[in-house]
Amino acid sequence: MAPVDESPGPAGTLRRARRDASIAVDTYHVPVLVDRIVELVGAGRGVLIDATLGGGGHAEAVLRAHEQVRVLGIDRDPEARAAATQRLAEHAERVRVVAGRFGDVRGVLERNEDFVADDAVIGVLFDLGVSSRQLDAPERGFSLRVEAPLDMRMDPTQGITAAQYLATVSEGSLAALLRENGETRFAGTLARAIIAASPQTTGDLVAVVDRVVPHAARRRGPSAVRVFQAIRRAVNDEETELRDGLEGALAVLGPGGALLVISYHSGEDRVVKHFIRDGVTGGCTCPPDLPCVCGAQPTLRIRSSRALMASAAEVAANARARSARLRVGWKVAA
Template identity: 55%
Template sequence: MKGDAHSRVKRWPWTMRSLPTNPNGDFSSALPLGVAPSPHSVTLVEGLQMTQDFVHEPVLAAEVVNAMAVEDGIIVDATLGGAGHSALLLERYPQVRIIGIDRDPIAREAARRRLAPYGDRSTVVAGDFASMATLVRPLTHDVPIRGVLMDLGVSSPQLDDGSRGFSFRYDAPLDMRMDTTQGETAAQYIASADVYELADLFREHGESRFAGAIARSVIAALPTTTSELVSAVERAVPAAARRRGHVATRVFQALRVVVNDEEAQLREGLDAAISLLAPGGVLVVMSYHSGEDKVVKKFMLEGESGGCTCPPQLPCVCGAISTLEVTRHGAILASSDEVERNPRARSARLRIARLKELA
């Protein structure tokens, strides 16, 4: 083991820097000291071009908007993306302001453009949602936060942008960072990992049968592009077992999760969301894989039970304090119509909880 993957990813503090506007439009000077720019660091010109094409259809849009049901105050959109949900929320709730966070500079730029018609009703903030409390508090001016939305994972433009390395469908440098201005790329992560760490990672993400073989093949290849990674996976897994790209899907997802420190981000982000909400405020979380959904479900149920250890049929005597009310048990899923229109809605799981008004 050469070290903990998350601690390596976290080696650079998640403080945000404003993007440099030097004449070359080169963002690489925003990289931490000692980190070489990735071969495909996004230039300002490319970034602007991408924001023109940033189209992400918000998943379970009506359900998210209805779940918020707020009259006034602030909604924090902790995963702003292309601001699809945020724009709908601003339309539906005319007294509400949005503070939107995203760690992806291209997403933020697209969101700014999308929200421009709403003037000062929206504020776009650079950063990660684990730091949501610190980022948002100075911006509220004591206006209560009535809702927090977390629409986890990556957006369609991130997946479909062939240059970012999130998808095995496009040959690209193996990057996978949502925040292209800092941290290790997937290629750098692989180069500094060992075979046991990679095998554990792939196992955790559902690739139990071939995790060891894939890890050995990946370490032997040290891929720097998506197609090299796919080839390394293919060499390790017999063709019959590679059903419709599922193995590559899981390997790519596992690497994306570790490169972006998504597990710690989610746990810290959920705590931060609760710390921000005003009593009665709503937490709306949408996840796209079972590992994430389990964390969200457990967090909400523990908030509801307050960690109570009493037998369910008896009144609580252990002193647990319930802080959350889960407004609907069981996740909300997309309808077959929505999935047909937007296949990315297929794996979405929406969960909603309300912060209780404590007596």
């Protein structure tokens, strides 16, 4: 790690210097909206569950800024856990890194009650999708730019690979999946061609998409990107994980705790937005212009219904930040 200026000075300056240093040396993954996350977690005593620990960038920034916060970090990827454990070594006494799925956040918390002890869960952070490291690692098969076996599992020790998924999925289900991910016009033809080709590598899959989708029709970026993303989401059961993870997070948060979700995909952002909106209304079915008589109980409150976005400067420094949407809800005391 690059040396950090520890000379006396305003705490904010020191924190900024440390943060900048960590971002500059991070080759695993550059986290987005870090300052926002640090500010929203706050300095109060308690446990932050980082449900998508990745390389530990967000966790490190929070641990550096807030001495009273401890972090329970979850990731389903063994390589991410190893990288984060190394990165967070200097804060080891305030961190526990655990294997698991965030869809099972309640189970993870139960198994780690000794770490949480008497502290409240003051925040649950989800930074959805895959890390830059996962995308870039040649053997993982997440990227259409790197020739590799078609794997795409976030946890390579569990479940079926993307190649195996494509060998078993029905044409109708694959077409529906592609449609949900923006491949509206060619979903049916693509599904048929992909299943017939039985792709075994990333290159095989790119070749099918290139053959089926005319160049002129690849609006909003290369079509293969959307196809890869759709298949990755299915292989890792990402939609179910997100819905279960949000429910679980709400259940484990202490009163006033923050639900913090960064998504990069419009479908995911919609799920998060609706989840928070339903928490705010408590599922109230009364006409909006009349007082509530249905007995609905809000579980969340918000400060703004708008998603927070990265600044132009952050987007210029990190292209991944362009599509990031951060939504925040605060758990209402029961």
